[in-house]
Amino acid sequence: MNKLGDRNYSLISQGVKSAGSYNPNEIFCYFEEQLYMNESEEIEKFLQWVHDNGKHFGHGNYEKVFAEFKEVTGDKLFTPLHCPKCDSDDLHYKYSAQPPTGGQAVFKFDCDCGFSGSESYTVEFECFFDNDGNAVKR
Ligand SMILES: [Zn+2]
Numbered sequence: 001m002n003k004l005g006d007r008n009y010s011l012i013s014q015g016v017k018s019a020g021s022y023n024p025n026e027i028f029c030y031f032e033e034q035l036y037m038n039e040s041e042e043i044e045k046f047l048q049w050v051h052d053n054g055k056h057f058g059h060g061n062y063e064k065v066f067a068e069f070k071e072v073t074g075d076k077l078f079t080p081l082h083c084p085k086c087d088s089d090d091l092h093y094k095y096s097a098q099p100p101t102g103g104q105a106v107f108k109f110d111c112d113c114g115f116s117g118s119e120s121y122t123v124e125f126e127c128f129f130d131n132d133g134n135a136v137k138r
Helices: 006-019 024-034 037-052 062-072
Strands: 092-097 104-110 116-122
Touching: 006 024, 006 037, 024 037, 037 062
Parallel strands: none
Antiparallel strands: 092 104, 104 116
């Protein structure tokens, strides 16, 4: 997530109003089910950070506070599968290179905006599976 977004802000602010707190342990129950699954963990961390640091946010500055959270916590501002320059998710992957012997996999891509680069992932061995996609147990 690069931004908190209006939808998330609306959900959170209802919880904040109802519970009078930013503590995710107290307010998450009000809106957790309405959050997108892939965003829920980061939002919980964000609220914990707001709570721990005595921050406040409202309609006028929630993106500013969220950006500060991203900066301070050192989270990457950019999410994979999005161009780090223009945020497009229409990337053209060329090939995946480097067998993950060093625990790293690199995927090169081009974006229509002219940016060309690579995504790098740390990887861990998980399992074997055959060409039909079935896990092979030994
Ligand atoms: Zn781009």
